[in-house]
Amino acid sequence: MSFGTVLRAGAVALAMTAPAMAETVKVGVIGPFSGPFSGSFGEPFRQGVETYVAMNGQPADGIEVEFIWRDLQKPDPGQARALAQELVAKDGVQYLAGFVFTPNAIAAAGISQQAKIPTVIFNASASAVVSQSEYYVRTSNTLAQVSVPTAQDALDKGYKTVVTAVSDYAPGVDAETNFAKAFTEGGGEVLESIRMPLSTTDFGPYLQSIQLKKPDALFVFLPYGPPTYSFVNAYRDNGLDKAGIAFVGTSETQEVDLQSLGDAALGLETGYFYSAAHESPENDAFKAKLKELYPNAEPNPATVAAFDGTHALYEMIRATGGKTDPDAAIAAIKGKSWESPRGPITIDADTRDIVQNVYIRKVEKDADGRLVNREYKTYEAQPDFGAQK
Amino acid sequence: MASLLASILIDGFAYGMVLFMVSVGLTVTLGLMRFVNLAHGMFAMIGGYAAASLITMAGVPYILALILAAIVAGIIALGLEISVIRWMYGRPELDQVLLTIGLVFIGIALAGMLFGNSLVPVPLPDMLRGASDLGFRVMPTQRIVAAVVGLLSLLAIWLLLDRTMFGIRLRATVDNARAAGELGINTRRVYAIAFSVGAALAGLGGVVGAELLPVEPYYPLKYLVLFLAVVAVGGPGSVFGSLIAALLLGTVETAGKYLAPGFATIGLFVVMLLVLSWRPDGLFHRKSRL
Numbered sequence: 001m002s003f004g005t006v007l008r009a010g011a012v013a014l015a016m017t018a019p020a021m022a023e024t025v026k027v028g029v030i031g032p033f034s035g036p037f038s039g040s041f042g043e044p045f046r047q048g049v050e051t052y053v054a055m056n057g058q059p060a061d062g063i064e065v066e067f068i069w070r071d072l073q074k075p076d077p078g079q080a081r082a083l084a085q086e087l088v089a090k091d092g093v094q095y096l097a098g099f100v101f102t103p104n105a106i107a108a109a110g111i112s113q114q115a116k117i118p119t120v121i122f123n124a125s126a127s128a129v130v131s132q133s134e135y136y137v138r139t140s141n142t143l144a145q146v147s148v149p150t151a152q153d154a155l156d157k158g159y160k161t162v163v164t165a166v167s168d169y170a171p172g173v174d175a176e177t178n179f180a181k182a183f184t185e186g187g188g189e190v191l192e193s194i195r196m197p198l199s200t201t202d203f204g205p206y207l208q209s210i211q212l213k214k215p216d217a218l219f220v221f222l223p224y225g226p227p228t229y230s231f232v233n234a235y236r237d238n239g240l241d242k243a244g245i246a247f248v249g250t251s252e253t254q255e256v257d258l259q260s261l262g263d264a265a266l267g268l269e270t271g272y273f274y275s276a277a278h279e280s281p282e283n284d285a286f287k288a289k290l291k292e293l294y295p296n297a298e299p300n301p302a303t304v305a306a307f308d309g310t311h312a313l314y315e316m317i318r319a320t321g322g323k324t325d326p327d328a329a330i331a332a333i334k335g336k337s338w339e340s341p342r343g344p345i346t347i348d349a350d351t352r353d354i355v356q357n358v359y360i361r362k363v364e365k366d367a368d369g370r371l372v373n374r375e376y377k378t379y380e381a382q383p384d385f386g387a388q389k
Numbered sequence: 390m391a392s393l394l395a396s397i398l399i400d401g402f403a404y405g406m407v408l409f410m411v412s413v414g415l416t417v418t419l420g421l422m423r424f425v426n427l428a429h430g431m432f433a434m435i436g437g438y439a440a441a442s443l444i445t446m447a448g449v450p451y452i453l454a455l456i457l458a459a460i461v462a463g464i465i466a467l468g469l470e471i472s473v474i475r476w477m478y479g480r481p482e483l484d485q486v487l488l489t490i491g492l493v494f495i496g497i498a499l500a501g502m503l504f505g506n507s508l509v510p511v512p513l514p515d516m517l518r519g520a521s522d523l524g525f526r527v528m529p530t531q532r533i534v535a536a537v538v539g540l541l542s543l544l545a546i547w548l549l550l551d552r553t554m555f556g557i558r559l560r561a562t563v564d565n566a567r568a569a570g571e572l573g574i575n576t577r578r579v580y581a582i583a584f585s586v587g588a589a590l591a592g593l594g595g596v597v598g599a600e601l602l603p604v605e606p607y608y609p610l611k612y613l614v615l616f617l618a619v620v621a622v623g624g625p626g627s628v629f630g631s632l633i634a635a636l637l638l639g640t641v642e643t644a645g646k647y648l649a650p651g652f653a654t655i656g657l658f659v660v661m662l663l664v665l666s667w668r669p670d671g672l673f674h675r676k677s678r679l
Contacts, residue, residue, distance in 0.1 A: 036506070036605075036606075036607045038501075038506050039501075039505060039506025039507040040506075040507065043506070194650045195650070196650065197654040199654050200646075200654070201601045201602055201612075201615075202400075202404045202407070202601050202639075202642070202643070202646075204400050204403070204404070204529065204532075204643075205396070205397075205400045205404075205643045205646035205647050206646055206650060208396055208400065208526065208647075209396075209646070209647050209650075211526075225507060225508055225603075225605065226508055226602070226603040226605060226611075229508055229510070229603045230600065230601055230603060233529075233600055234529070236518075236519065236520075237518070237519060237520055237529030237530070237531060237600075238520060238527060238528075238529060239519075239520040239527040242520070256507055257507065257508075260507065260508055260509065260510045261510075262510055262512065296505070
């Protein structure tokens with residue numbers, strides 16, 4: 001072996017190790033990766049992030065993103081703050097992301113604000129969240145954002161009277177308030193507002209007493225999983241559909257629950273921001289990659305929120321060349337628009353909250369006999385109606 | 390007014406029968422055998438998963454799946470009884486609590502791995518779906534099934550405990566295991582069978598109650614308080630007491646939903662508080678050690 005060969009081999013070896021010297025940008029993701037909320041949020045978060053990375057590679061040449069996952073199973077503000085602090089101080093993350101529950105997102109806002117950590121909220125959907133830190137950006141939705149168009153649609157369908165029945169917790173109350181406000185302002189009447197305890201398992205009596213009030217429609221908001229399942233079945237089994245009381249909902253028929261709801265869900269109409277049946281090349285590409293990586297995963301609103309959240313992170317990382325410059329990063333994402341699998345979305349330049357279409361959908365069977373949310377009406381570019389001006 | 394009262398009684402009965410079905414197994418294991426069985430919900434969950442898998446994957450008819458699910462839960466319980474639970478009968482209650490809650494956590498993790506973290510529906514045949522017309526209102530058909538299965542189980546347990554040799558042996562063993570052993574009763578076997586029967590009943594309850602308490606990995610923890618409430622109010626060991634307690638709690642909660650929605654769950658616990666401060670051993674506690 002000549003000296004020249006050794007040199008050349010050395011040069012090749014050096015060239016190959018060069019990417020290892022690239023800028024590594026760390027992103028801390030906080031969410032319920034185990035426990036009762038992992039199926040509806042933790043797993044979709046991870047799948048959304050991984051799918052985006054698989055489709056787009058690294059943000060730019062010489063920049064490598066490393067995601068650090070931290071498990072936070074339930075609403076626990078103290079723990080949320082501690083995890084955020086640890087990620088920033090110990091792991092040295094430049095960005096934070098995730099957050100299912102509003103109290104957790106609000107608790108971590110202090111860290112984001114003081115340490116200037118741009119943070120992408122993947123779920124927490126109370127209006128107040130994004131205003132808590134100047135470095136917060138949201139890619140999910142707010143409850144007002146989906147409830148107000150849903151109320152307008154109910155009025156357009158000619159419903160004059162409704163009863164609202166929501167689970168008695170912050171998001172439920174938020175949805176009820178916003179829906180009722182929009183519905184009465186549009187000339188409708190709310191006959192009764194029922195708040196059902198979170199631990200309710202038997203919804204029959206509520207539905208029977210609603211039936212006695214004979215409203216045109218019933219607006220509901222329930223947590224994902226078991227309560228939604230029991231409620232929808234009770235709605236059918238107590239004959240409210242046959243009595244002509246229409247079901248008006250938002251996230252109840254989301255994809256993670258839809259197949260298990262079964263035929264009871266057929267015909268239900270809801271207003272929400274993402275349907276897996278949305279027809280666009282972006283959504284097709286997203287679904288195909290997701291299926292390739294996770295054959296059993298359902299494309300869910302939470303998956304798309306994390307997918308778009310990763311896009312927002314990439315935008316910020318690209319704008320700052322991977323360097324720590326939080327103000328430039330946030331400035332870069334403000335006012336940005338792009339085509340998401342859900343449709344066109346924009347990060348509002350002032351509020352840093354998402355502006356997006358809200359679709360009115362009806363549950364139908366597709367060609368394969370699977371249940372889908374078929375979009376048939378669009379309320380374009382809806383802002384967060386609950387934002388404090 | 391009359392129809393409101395009727396509605397409360399009908400819905401309360403229907404809900405109470407579901408409560409009875411999901412807790413009756415616990416009356417046997419906790420009440421009769423005096424084994425602090427916090428893993429009761431796990432056997433109910435096993436029954437639910439077994440029925441769901443049999444129906445969706447193997448196309449087994451609902452009623453057959455119901456019976457097979459109970460058998461599956463019973464067999465798994467028998468295995469656990471022989472391998473771990475058997476050694477815990479004489480131990481302090483804290484040890485039993487720790488063991489069974491540990492089993493629950495293992496069960497949750499396994500269920501999540503095998504069946505995923507979202508709920509699994511137990512599909513009903515068309516016949517049992519939808520509403521049955523009662524004339525002045527409708528009632529979910531599925532609740533009628535729960536009520537019928539509940540009453541049949543009550544009858545079966547009563548026959549088993551009061552009218553068979555096994556019942557006599559079980560009562561003797563529970564009263565005084567040593568004396569029973571001296572008299573030639575195989576107390577180990579009696580305990581094993583009783584535990585397995587309790588779990589099988591839990592499995593049955595898991596399937597029949599799946600419309601109200603959907604089957605998912607966190608089932609055993611989520612509804613534990615509900616099961617314990619029924620058994621505590623009814624009086625541990627009394628199957629009939631559990632039925633009365635389930636109907637009472639079900640009716641109170643239902644009345645709350647009609648009359649003061651929002652306070653319904655509190656109503657249930659207020660009744661529990663009142664009953665237990667009046668009779669700390671429950672409504673139908675047996676005087677002797679059984």
